[in-house]
Amino acid sequence: MRDIAAYWQEGLPNIEGWVNERWLPYLKLVDDTQNALGVKGHIAEIGVYHGKLLIALAHFAGPGGKVTAIDVFDDQTRNIDGAGVGSLEHLKANIQSYGPDCNIEYSFLKTDSTALNCADKVSLVRDNGPFRLFSVDGCHTAEHTLSDLLTAQDCLAPGGVVLLDDMFQPHWPGVTEAVALFYGRYVPRLKPFLYIAHKLFFAGHGWHAEFLKACNEHAGPLPEAKMTQMFGHSVLSIFP
Numbered sequence: 001m002r003d004i005a006a007y008w009q010e011g012l013p014n015i016e017g018w019v020n021e022r023w024l025p026y027l028k029l030v031d032d033t034q035n036a037l038g039v040k041g042h043i044a045e046i047g048v049y050h051g052k053l054l055i056a057l058a059h060f061a062g063p064g065g066k067v068t069a070i071d072v073f074d075d076q077t078r079n080i081d082g083a084g085v086g087s088l089e090h091l092k093a094n095i096q097s098y099g100p101d102c103n104i105e106y107s108f109l110k111t112d113s114t115a116l117n118c119a120d121k122v123s124l125v126r127d128n129g130p131f132r133l134f135s136v137d138g139c140h141t142a143e144h145t146l147s148d149l150l151t152a153q154d155c156l157a158p159g160g161v162v163l164l165d166d167m168f169q170p171h172w173p174g175v176t177e178a179v180a181l182f183y184g185r186y187v188p189r190l191k192p193f194l195y196i197a198h199k200l201f202f203a204g205h206g207w208h209a210e211f212l213k214a215c216n217e218h219a220g221p222l223p224e225a226k227m228t229q230m231f232g233h234s235v236l237s238i239f240p
């Protein structure tokens with residue numbers, strides 16, 4: 001599949017998973033902003049399921065890019081909240097059918113994401129990263145989500161963006177609790193800048209203003225777009 005627009009039209013409807021169509025313009029905007037700022041890095045996701053979002057993000061990787069999928073996959077004894085039964089076989093088949101045409105290096109890490117220790121993260125950054133787009137969509141308990149957010153933060157390239165799914169999602173309160181713990185227990189190097197359709201986007205302190213400005217200009221005077229404060233940081237919140 002050639003580009004993200006074609007994937008969105010032809011690939012997305014054929015892959016099971018959880019992707020909201022309203023994310024697309026903002027994913028493209030983040031990619032454009034990173035390119036304009038000269039941000040370099042690779043792509044990763046914790047909680048991949050059949051690759052619906054990962055394959056979308058892979059379209060931003062470009063030739064020679066690296067895309068890393070982290071999931072318990074078929075070891076579902078470790079999927080304690082049962083949100084989607086990951087499958088490496090389905091993921092690989094979907095990449096084959098709907099992945100971008102260019103030469104991309106995929107890595108598949110079958111692990112409980114909370115088992116990644118400091119040495120694992122160092123290896124991950126050295127071999128597969130650092131990452132300019134890191135999606136967190138694994139187990140939704142507060143403990144898992146907090147651990148995954150810290151992993152994403154540790155593995156991020158300068159100018160990288162973390163995408164957290166299920167923020168303010170009533171069925172998964174652990175995600176919102178994790179973000180509260182992230183800001184309550186730690187002094188994070190990330191600030192949220194955009195909230196749309198339960199996805200919260202974060203960037204590093206020195207980069208937050210650029211992404212916020214780009215989103216604000218893109219949204220314009222939409223009645224559903226409101227500048228808010230979350231955990232002391234300015235966030236463009238688009239709702240509903």
Ligand SMILES: C[S@@+](CC[C@H](N)C(=O)[O-])C[C@H]1O[C@@H](n2cnc3c(N)ncnc32)[C@H](O)[C@@H]1O
Nearest residue numbers: 017018047049053071072084086112113138139
């Ligand atoms: C909601 S699904 C992910 C949806 C996916 N991002 C998409 O685009 O459709 C959650 C995924 O997290 C995985 N998962 C659950 N617990 C995990 C853990 N402890 N470590 C890594 N992956 C986990 C599941 O196997 C499942 O594939």
